[in-house]
Amino acid sequence: MNLQRLSQGHLKTLQECPRKFEYIYLSSLATLSPTDRQQSMQFGSDFHRLLHQRELGMPIEPFLAANPKIQAAVHGLQQTAPHLFAENPEVERASEQVRTLMISGTDQENQYLFTAIYDLLLLGVKAQIIDWKTYGRPARAERLEQEWQTRLYLYMLVATSDYVPADVSFTYWFVQSDPPQSVTFGYSDRQHQETQQELEELIDRLSTWLQQYRQGKSLPQVEPEKQLCQNCQFVARCDRREKQDNVRMPSLSRLDIAAIDEIPV
Ligand code: SF4
Numbered sequence: 001m002n003l004q005r006l007s008q009g010h011l012k013t014l015q016e017c018p019r020k021f022e023y024i025y026l027s028s029l030a031t032l033s034p035t036d037r038q039q040s041m042q043f044g045s046d047f048h049r050l051l052h053q054r055e056l057g058m059p060i061e062p063f064l065a066a067n068p069k070i071q072a073a074v075h076g077l078q079q080t081a082p083h084l085f086a087e088n089p090e091v092e093r094a095s096e097q098v099r100t101l102m103i104s105g106t107d108q109e110n111q112y113l114f115t116a117i118y119d120l121l122l123l124g125v126k127a128q129i130i131d132w133k134t135y136g137r138p139a140r141a142e143r144l145e146q147e148w149q150t151r152l153y154l155y156m157l158v159a160t161s162d163y164v165p166a167d168v169s170f171t172y173w174f175v176q177s178d179p180p181q182s183v184t185f186g187y188s189d190r191q192h193q194e195t196q197q198e199l200e201e202l203i204d205r206l207s208t209w210l211q212q213y214r215q216g217k218s219l220p221q222v223e224p225e226k227q228l229c230q231n232c233q234f235v236a237r238c239d240r241r242e243k244q245d246n247v248r249m250p251s252l253s254r255l256d257i258a259a260i261d262e263i264p265v
Contacts, residue, residue, distance in 0.1 A: 004210065005113045006203075011148040014202065016228060018209060018219035023234050026213060030233065044134035046070055047175060048096070048119060051132065055095035055120070073134075073175045080179045084120070084130065091124035099160045103199065105207035112203050116156045127163045129153055129170040138174040141183045154187045155195040165192045 014021040024030040047070055050060045064071035078085055101114045120130035131149070133139075144150055154170050157163065165187040174181045209219045221238060222228050229240035 008149040008152045017222035019221040022219040052096045094121040110207045127168045133174045
């Protein structure tokens with residue numbers, strides 16, 4: 001029996017290109033330089049950590065005073081969405097909560113441990129998933145709704161609790177907008193069933209690919225027509241350069257940040 005851990009980042013990459021999934025997660029070929037990692041993730045890491053510390057009752061003002069950019073984001077959020085910070089004895093608050101869900105492949109040889117880390121859960125009569133997005137511009141709602149994070153986190157909260165889909169919602173807060181902006185998605189039985197079916201189909205495909213990988217065969221590449229290779233750090237390794245005329249070569253360090261979870265799990 002083989003155990004494979006899957007987060008929303010894994011699903012996103014797998015859906016985009018199975019070969020990229022292989023390179024990043026099975027072969028550990030992707031790297032970010034410390035400088036790039038620091039530049040692209042430091043603000044997000046600090047913001048998430050500070051709000052987690054606040055939920056734990058720890059003082060954060062000294063750090064905010066020394067970090068004006070984060071201070072502006074936290075204060076902007078507190079002014080725009082005070083309800084997120086209001087204590088309510090009927091609502092349980094859970095910060096940085098990890099939920100896991102084991103699903104077996106139909107071949108019974110592979111098990112998949114799905115993992116979700118919730119920035120903030122507000123659990124009352126209804127359940128609200130709150131997620132801090134720390135990149136600059138808000139993403140389009142249509143795209144966000146299809147993101148694996150949205151679908152997996154809603155699915156896992158229902159699957160690991162007594163809440164029914166109609167009682168669960170997911171709100172993204174874009175904390176670097178001025179003022180902060182939010183996008184909220186509800187959930188339904190139909191969406192829950194669709195996500196479950198898609199997850200089952202996906203892990204069945206992955207089980208087949210993993211079995212072949214252990215026998216020395218690589219996972220499939222995305223079709224060139226999808227135009228994803230030009231922005232992939234593995235374009236040379238995949239020999240996709242000649243099929244992508246007149247495109248700029250990516251640097252190793254600037255790519256695949258999106259393929260890695262905002263807070264790695
Ligand atoms: S270059 Fe294209 S085929 Fe190769 S890993 Fe990247 S997206 Fe996939």
